[in-house]
Amino acid sequence: MAESSRKSSLIYSVPAHATTERTKTPSLSSRSSRPSSKSRLSNDKTSGQDKKHRKPSLSEEAASRSSTEASKASHKCKAAVLLAVALLLLLLGALLVAYFFTSGTNTNNVVVCRTDDCAAFGRELSAAINVAIDPCHDFHSYVCGSWDDQSRQESTEGRMRVAALNAALKEIRDSPDTKAAHFYDSCHSAVADLKENLRLFAEFRKSLGLTWPERSVQGAKHPVEVMVNLALNWQMNFLFDMSVVTVQEYPTLLMTRGRIDTEWEQDIRNPRTPEEYQVYLRINYEVLGVNESQARIETAELIHIEEDIVRAKIEFLYDTPQQDWYSVNALDSQTPTVPAGLWLNALAKYDKQFNWTKDSTVIVEDVKILENIDKLLKKFTREELVIGLSWIFIQTHLWAVCGMPSLRFRASFSELKRKQADRCMTYVQSLLGLYAIPKLMTTRYGYAESRYEAFSFMHRMNEHIKHLVNATPWMDEESKRMSYSKLDKMKRFVMPNDSFFIKKEREALYSVFPNMKGKNFMTNLVGASQVYQRLRSHKRFHDVYSVRMFPHFGRELYLYLPNTMTLAIGDLNPPLFYHNATLAIRYGGLGTLAGRQMVKTLDATGVTVDAAGVRGTWLKPPAAAVHAEKSNCDVLTTTDTTRWRPLRMFPAVVGLEVAYESFIAAVTRDYQSLEDLRILNLEQFTDSQIFFLTFCYSVCSKRPERKGDDCNVPVKNSLRFAEAFHCPSNAPMNPPRKCSFFEQ
Template sequence: MHNAVQILCVWLVGQPIIGLAWAASIGQDDLNQDTPYNRELLRQAKVAEIESFMDQKADPCDDFYTFACGNYKRINSAFSMEVITTGVFETLTKGLNRKILKMLNTAHDIHDTPEDIQVKHFYESCLRIKELNGTYSGKLKRLIAEFGTMPVLEGSSWQEEEFDWLGTTARIAFRYGIAPILGIEVNKDLASNQRNRIYLGQQEFPLESRSMYVDNATAMYRQRYRSSIQRILQRSLGVKSELARQTAKELVDFEVDLAQGLVDDSEGLDLSELTELLTVREIQERYSPTLDIDRLVFVSMGERVSDQIYEYNQRYQRNLVDVIQRTPLRTVANYMFYRLIWEFVETPADKPEKQQKVCLDLTKKFFAKNLDNMFYRRYNNEKSSREIDSMWRQLKATFNETLHTSPALDWIERPTRNLAIAKLQAMRLQVNNYAEDNFTEEFADLNLQSADYVENVRQTSLLAAKQMREMLHKPAKPFEAGSQLSYTPANILIENIIKVPVALLQPFYIWSDVYPSAVMFGTLASLIGHELIHGFDDSGRKFDAKGNAYDWWDEKSSGNFLKRRDCFTKQYGRYVYDGIQLKESAAQSENIADNGGLRLAFTAYRKWFESQSDLAKERLPSLRYTAKQIFFISFAQIWCNDAHPSVKALQVSTDQHMPGKFRVIGSVSNFDEFAKEFNCPAGSAMNPNEKCILY
């Protein structure tokens, strides 16, 4: 629900570049042969890729992104490739998806566990959605009938006085874990992460963020959403066109009203400001009589709860009181039942390849952990695991030394620096392979078959809701965020753990032991360094060495942090993206992590570089740049990307990460070492006189 994004501090993604096309033609087995010929071939291919993206006529001191990525859009145009975005993470995801599809489309083999076979059944049932035909609508209507009647289907015979919206949402939550409008979930206690607590707050919003509902720039997405609702009402429930159109408008208007209470990400509020630990009775008194919180919790959990629970984002509940009082119950009922069936509706694609892609995404939605584990068991690459672990140890040692001795961190008082050192020492890195998970236990009540997609989703939802309720009385397990952790590294603040996705284990995309260390540090190390710095950014610094929410900063150091953060707010607020002025935002976690991650990776690389006696491998054939320049070029090319023209306004409104261009130029323009390596004159665009620096 609500707190996953807050706790995660995930950095993004767009979605892939072209990848190394030659790798597919040569064959993986050939590449795995460690011969001088292959090593040279791989190095030449890396040079070709690096140079193909660059515009070497551009002045690196004027615009380093154009210098490093100026040709990228021409080669990987999102518009011509008919995708939302292109970038290195899209390429990694494509590579992972190809392997997962191969697993899912392969008849059961010796690698398959009984749980793998059930996941394959789920995927197969999605491929066979067309076979449901006329029975699909009936299945959805039976789901609605479990909880009452839907006005748009009942017409004038619908009885408003019989509809209890809060009781209905609680019953839906208890049975299927779906919480229309307002709900609860069980997750780790922020302040004491060895136990679980209940969190009460907003539903998951289909358009995700407040800006998607209130900004003028995102109006077209609300229009598309409204059209999608209309189509579902017509095709899946048989509602006539005009009535479906009017109902869809009412539902979106209601959802926009609800979204007024969502958190404005630009305010930079952290979890301590958004959550409050209260008794159920205290929350009940806050919103009674409009919101019967006591009954909501009791029915959703199936038991009386005497422990305190977290209320998340009080603004949402206060807004909800007003919205519910002025909204016709007919609209509320239509909305709730639409949100119920929305989880079960899937329209068949017109081509088998598209259907496979849709079904892969749906299988990831419900079984991301299983797919990552299946991939890991089949494609585990010991070289990559060793490389990631080695990089982690070097970065950790480098930041430890910086915290101990660097005058650049004198703005942090010594006692607070000592606590930061303790947090760093406790921080761990883990490949997100789920090797320790007991899938047999998790699947004990499932019996997924390949014929009925709706029934499979129903069973899966029933089990997930039951397991979530049971968590309240069990020790806390590792935090989960579904498919988010499959494609992007993340710092799980509540555990003080960095999780690396299995997608990153694939060789040749950003790492290979035949590449110069400059490339490895510029890419892999800067990504891991980014996550390490998240542990000390605006959100991360409010979690201690054990991963519990606790503000361990002294007042003077905290004040210094906020002053320095303000520099980033002003810097990044000056950028203009595709004619759109970016907002000044107090939320600077991603920019702080980009800047700090780059500095940390370069410092670690410089230490490595100075310790070597033979640096011949650091030069790439025919590439006329120094090793340290290659480091910065490699860093920049992680963020080479292109976005489809239709989504650029969406990017600006919804993504806390800067567009790739500004992730590059923002970071390098704050770094004296970059200016030194490229001989950028003082006062040039990439070497301004005033720089923003935290770590």
């Protein structure tokens, strides 16, 4: 649905005194000043019948012609006057519209959005705001200050993931006779097949080269081999994920950061005591059927290895990623501790769908992935690292294999049941994807119009970025044309292929997965994984089979080389996106998230890749100099730069800049500038304030790595934010010097 029609579908309350003045009709006196046709006819009759056939004289003919010409001239004069008056009225109308759109007066009508979506957003955000905090001092603490309750998860993204899992669980329970439901049931009731599940789990780990603690790891596979196999074929690698994308019609390997279960972070923040850890370890040994002497490693050493692997993951998981790409052969130089040629050999050995050569391209989401792998290989022996990977694999999956959530999670009984349900659903979605929630998907996006709504929103944002580029004073015309070309050619992935929404085609696509009814968990897990491996080269793999509500890469991902932006379908849900809410909510939520990815076409890496995917600087030298200066502008981050890469202009600050300008353009286009839009339960905030509140709420997080910078850094560099919240000069959120990309 287009934004211009969206307003009419919202439920608003408008003050009763708001009226429309109608145009008045001419008075009777003005009408009576003209002779009527009847009176003119009467005068003609009094001239007598004898005049009817009299031939006019030459003087009369001349007078008649003169009278006719005068009449024509009079009509022309009147027409000109009327045209001038009409043009004057149009000009006055345009000036009035411009005045109302640009003036800062309080003449706008107050209009409150009362739709269910607006009300729901208002309730959620009002519960998060801490009114004791000054928004001009610390906006993140103001917006997210009431996030202490456990139900809110670690972040807004975490909250959205839980909501998506709950919706999937409801569909499973409502439709118990599906492959997804049978897979879920085998996980949830795994304890009923404990012995067989444990036997199959031991065989599975042996095939992966993760034989510890049952067997010695002397002569084990190299850790890189183990990780490549886990990442490519099983989606179970801890440190990184691997997939394949197409760049210029060639398969390209993609190495991404993946994600991590919250328990690993909790173990770092709240570690077990040595005594507690010893008990925890002993219980796992007992379930596996081994004793401590078989493990051949001291508990303290095992703790040390585990902590280093987990910290290596966290170190790049929440950091600002530095994307790069290499040939497979060049991976050797990026990880000098790895034996030469091992990356290529591992790919050739474990990938049965694609043929990789030393010249094949590998895109790495963050170079720290390779750096940290190399650091671990330098610090630990091959055997120690394999033990560490085995132990992390056991902790991640053993509880599910035996149906004992208490084995992994430190929580109350009710919380353990909830975690078991959530994690079992995660196993199902990791392999069956959206097939686990077909009713939810078809209800929300079954109609082409509802899918087009998301694409249309992205298109409008993309077009407005082009307008901003066009108005950029420091960029030359040739550089602008390349910017337009990159933005025009950007591929934006949000929805699965239309075939998913046609039941017959959907069932045919997923018929390749085995029947899972009545089978144990490990049989279903391995069987579905093997089918998924074979599908990696299927034409519908990228736009159907691999599509997830929330992929492992997170809520969004932009790849420079193929110039593609992917947003999670889960992003099209509250609180980022509502079908029946105001533009401020849409652009503040989904708009800022999409904006951060779109502007990467113009960041320090983006300006080194042209529209054809060829590496090389395309900015002209004068523009490149200004670009470098603006990209390196001090955005006043508070991040500990000794541990984390600080936020920079791109994508955070520029992403907010384009989202806000796109929001204002949409408001102007829809004539909503004439109204003061408010949200139910948040009536005290203006439309512009709601935009910034929504943005900050979308990045709320309890994690300490950024100290709220994801919210605070972009807004403190926005003049519009300071104006919206009336922040005094030199307030923490209104520094005297701000960074802007598109302005001079």
